[in-house]
Amino acid sequence: MSDPEPVAPQAKPVSNRSAAQIWLPTLILNIVLPTVTYFALVNAAHLAEVAALLLSGIWPLAEIVYTIRRDRHVDEFSVFVLLGIVVGVATTVFSGNARAVFLKDSITTGLIGLVFLVTLFFGRPLTFYLGRRFATDGSRVQRDWWDGLWAYPQFRRTQRLIGAMWAIGMLGEAGIRAFSPGSWVPRRWWPSTTPSPT
Secondary structure, eight states: OOOOOOSSOOOOOOOSSOHHHHHHHHHIIIIIHHHHHHHIIIIISOOOHHHHHHHHTHHHHHHHHHHHHHHSSOOHHHHHHHHHHHHHHHHHHTOOSHHHHHHHHHHHHHHHHHHHHHHTSSSSOHHHHHHHHHHSOSOHHHHHHHHHGGGSHHHHHHHHHHHHHHHHHHHHHHHHHHTSHHHHSOGGGSOOOSOOOO
16 A cells, blocks of 8 residues: 555744855855856956856856755755856857857757756656755755655645746747747848948
């Protein structure tokens, strides 16, 4: 006989970390520093976009190393940010012509949406891991509590529904961008805004 399903979820364990301890390192290392690094390298140092993107990935990588050493687990949000950087590098490398330049943002959005979609069919969806990062303080006890919620059918349905909504939204946005009229018009056919010499 299979084990009976839990009747009700357990209450979330109390966190021993303040909100600043939980969120400040994540926001600084995954959003603020990568953004500042990228634009400083591109605009001030005149570095190529690919090199700037790669170097901006040092900060989320640093948080992954830090959380492994501190909590013995990989920070999910940092991995997601690194994934976005890798996709950005790949699309930048292959954006050597006008058509690819138009499609770069669409490809990035579409690939991330595809990751959301694929994880719906293999194990637990990506939203489960991102949710664990934002719904807990990263401690072992709260992570175990979040993992235990997977035993509840309603929780599993909710996570898969959220994942499907993200996948549909991102793939839909990528499709709209890719097939919008502006993305198909070659640059040389655009009307020039520069006045012709008389």
